[in-house]
Amino acid sequence: MTTIAVAETPLTLGLLRLADTALVHSHRLSEWCGHAPMLEEDLALANIALDLLGQARALYTHAAAVEGAGRTEDDLAYRRDAPQFRNVLMAELPRGDFAFTILRGFLLAAHALPFWQATAGSRDATLAAIAAKAEKEAAYHVRHCGEWVIRLGDGTGESRRRMLEALDTLWPFTGELFEVDDADRAVIADGILPDPAVVRAPWDATIDRVFAEAGLDRPAEGWMQSGGRWGRHTEHLGHLLAVMQHLPRAYPDATW
Amino acid sequence: MVSLSDRDRTLAAARAACARVVDPEIPTLSIADLGVLRDVRLGADGVIEVDITPTYSGCPAMRAIALDIEAAIEAAGLGRPRVSLVLTPAWTTDWITPAGREALRRAGIAPPTPGAGRRALFGADELVPCPRCGATDTEKLSEFGSTACKALWRCRACREPFDYFKCH
Numbered sequence: 163m164t165t166i167a168v169a170e171t172p173l174t175l176g177l178l179r180l181a182d183t184a185l186v187h188s189h190r191l192s193e194w195c196g197h198a199p200m201l202e203e204d205l206a207l208a209n210i211a212l213d214l215l216g217q218a219r220a221l222y223t224h225a226a227a228v229e230g231a232g233r234t235e236d237d238l239a240y241r242r243d244a245p246q247f248r249n250v251l252m253a254e255l256p257r258g259d260f261a262f263t264i265l266r267g268f269l270l271a272a273h274a275l276p277f278w279q280a281t282a283g284s285r286d287a288t289l290a291a292i293a294a295k296a297e298k299e300a301a302y303h304v305r306h307c308g309e310w311v312i313r314l315g316d317g318t319g320e321s322r323r324r325m326l327e328a329l330d331t332l333w334p335f336t337g338e339l340f341e342v343d344d345a346d347r348a349v350i351a352d353g354i355l356p357d358p359a360v361v362r363a364p365w366d367a368t369i370d371r372v373f374a375e376a377g378l379d380r381p382a383e384g385w386m387q388s389g390g391r392w393g394r395h396t397e398h399l400g401h402l403l404a405v406m407q408h409l410p411r412a413y414p415d416a417t418w
Numbered sequence: 419m420v421s422l423s424d425r426d427r428t429l430a431a432a433r434a435a436c437a438r439v440v441d442p443e444i445p446t447l448s449i450a451d452l453g454v455l456r457d458v459r460l461g462a463d464g465v466i467e468v469d470i471t472p473t474y475s476g477c478p479a480m481r482a483i484a485l486d487i488e489a490a491i492e493a494a495g496l497g498r499p500r501v502s503l504v505l506t507p508a509w510t511t512d513w514i515t516p517a518g519r520e521a522l523r524r525a526g527i528a529p530p531t532p533g534a535g536r537r538a539l540f541g542a543d544e545l546v547p548c549p550r551c552g553a554t555d556t557e558k559l560s561e562f563g564s565t566a567c568k569a570l571w572r573c574r575a576c577r578e579p580f581d582y583f584k585c586h
Contacts, residue, residue, distance in 0.1 A: 202560040202570065209562035216476025216566075220505065291505035295475050298508075298586045306561045 166233065166241045172348035174225050175248065176355050177289075178238070179391050181221035182249035185239060186399070187270060188214035189406055193257045203260075206306055210267065213299040220292045227288075240410040244393075244400045251390040252335035254399040261314050261324035265332055268307035268372065273339045275300040276364035280356035289354065308372045315376025322377075329378060337386025339365075425460055428496060432466045433458045435487075435494040442482045443565050447521045449483055453513025456504055466491050466499035471509045473586070474566040511586050522583055523549045528571065530585035546582050548573035558582075 168174055191211035198204035222235035252266060278300055281293035314321040340358040342350070349355045373380050389395065409416065436458050441447045449455045449470065457469040468487050472480050484501040491499040511530035514522070519529035528549045547554050553575030561584075563570040568581040 202562075205564070205570070206560055206562035209566055212476035212478070212566050213474060214476070216472070216474060220475060287506060291508060292475070294508035295472070295505065299475060302561050302584070 164241070165243050165246075166237055167246060168225070168233075168238065168242070169229055169231065170345075171228075172345040173286075173354060174229050175345045176349045177221050177225035177228065179248040179250075181218045181225060181238070182247045183253045183270075184214040184221065185218035186247070186249045186402065187253040187266075188212075188218060189402055190253065190255075190257055191263070191267070194263065199260055207263070210303050210306070213296075213303070217292065217296045217299070220295075224288045224292065236410065240407045244395050244403055246393060247395065247399060247403070248391050248393065249399075250335070250338040251387055251396055252332060252338065254390070254396060254402060255331075255335070256398055258328065258331075259324055261321065262328040262331070264307050264310040264314065265325065265328040267303060268311050269332060269336055269369075270339075271300050271303035271307055272368040272372075273336075273361060273365050275304050275368070276361045277356060279364075280360050284355065285353040304368065308368070311372050311378075312376040315373075315378045325376070325378065329381065333381040334385065334387045337383075338388055338390060341388065341391060343391070428464075428466075429458065429460050431494050432460070432468075432491055432496055432499070435490040435496065436468060439483065439486045439490050442479050442486070444522065444525055444527065446525045447518055449487075451515045451518030451521060453509060453511075453515070453518070454483065461500065464497075466496055468499050468501045469504045470501065471504050473509050477566055479565075509586070511583065514583075526550060526580055527568065528580055528582040530583045532585070544585070546571055548576060548578070549580050550578050551576040 168178065170178070188211045191207050191214070194207040195204065195211075198207055218239070219235050222238040226233040226235060226238060252270065255262075255266070257263060258266075275297065278293040278297035282290055282297055284290040284293060311325065314325045316322070340362060342358055346355070346358075350357045369380060436455055437448060437450050439449050439455075441449060441452055441454070444452075452473070454470050454473065455468070456471050457467075459467045459469075461467045468491070470480065470483060470487070480503060484503075487501050488499060491497070512532065514529065522529045526549050528546050531544045531546060543558050545554055546556050546558075548556050551573060553573055555574040556571050557574060558569060558571050559579065560570040563581050567584055569584050570579065571582045572579045
């Protein structure tokens with residue numbers, strides 16, 4: 163099946179960055195299905211994955227409509243290769259252990275909540291509608307993951323060791339959430355997507371509050387990983403896409 | 419040329435057909451009472467147009483609901499309708515009708531507590547009465563339950579677990 167390249171304007175690129183991050187994170191969470199430490203957590207991680215999948219679908223559908231090339235959400239999800247994906251790197255890192263999964267979920271949701279709240283006032287009516295739903299879902303994700311960060315960080319020696327290890331690995335990937343390039347500046351100026359500076363204060367407040375309760379020291383703002391939003395990915399994304407895209411690529415005419 | 423009264427009759431029949439469609443996860447609850455059915459219109463070309471809105475972004479029931487609407491309209495002899503998914507305005511649990519809340523309770527699902535969706539990020543849980551015995555001595559087991567729209571709770575009085583329709 164041929165690979166497609168989306169005509170990237172600041173708006174389609176902005177939408178792909180959001181959609182790809184939601185889809186790739188959703189896929190990583192879905193890898194827990196049937197493997198979580200307890201039934202309630204299996205349900206919770208699958209539910210969060212489902213919320214993110216729904217957000218990704220709406221964003222892809224909107225991106226396809228904006229592009230106007232007659233493509234569908236499935237084309238965008240299944241017919242692009244890793245270099246065309248625009249997700250932040252944090253989303254594609256391998257599943258890791260439960261502490262890693264929970265901390266990644268918390269860091270991404272603590273950003274998503276104020277981001278969607280601000281996007282609910284977007285001048286793009288469709289994006290505002292997607293944001294209005296995503297915001298409510300993100301609130302559940304922050305609460306759920308935040309409570310687990312506290313429980314694991316302030317738990318046993320083993321749970322704390324794993325949480326500290328996850329924090330060491332994940333913190334350098336948080337910088338990408340606040341990056342701004344020329345494409346971002348264009349959609350920010352048009353009132354379509356919020357300025358990351360607006361998201362920074364509520365993100366700081368959520369992180370500080372939960373880390374304080376969890377007994378975790380917030381790492382210094384040092385060197386940050388970057389590249390996912392321009393298509394420069396870790397080796398892990400290709401493997402994820404191979405699993406995710408295998409069926410529609412092998413059987414392009416298959417329908418449900 | 420279809421007269422106005424014919425159009426009115428067709429529209430009334432279409433609305434009645436849609437009103438009989440139920441939520442596939444909660445068959446005692448109609449999509450009208452759930453607030454998912456947003457509009458039923460007669461298009462200029464005589465085709466019935468139906469708008470539905472998802473409860474949650476990833477609600478997998480939307481496809482089943484759309485198919486059920488198509489089947490119901492066709493069974494009423496009104497042809498194949500156009501079913502559209504609309505996102506604006508975003509669905510809220512406030513749209514569940516009193517009849518819908520009662521249907522939820524009868525199905526053993528605690529209806530959403532009005533206004534509870536806007537509570538603080540990390541604070542006390544809302545007060546959710548048990549749908550079986552009515553006791554308020556209940557506790558949350560998990561924010562997430564058997565479907566995207568439900569959380570898992572337990573009643574300390576009657577000891578029964580129950581679903582809580584999450585407030586949005």
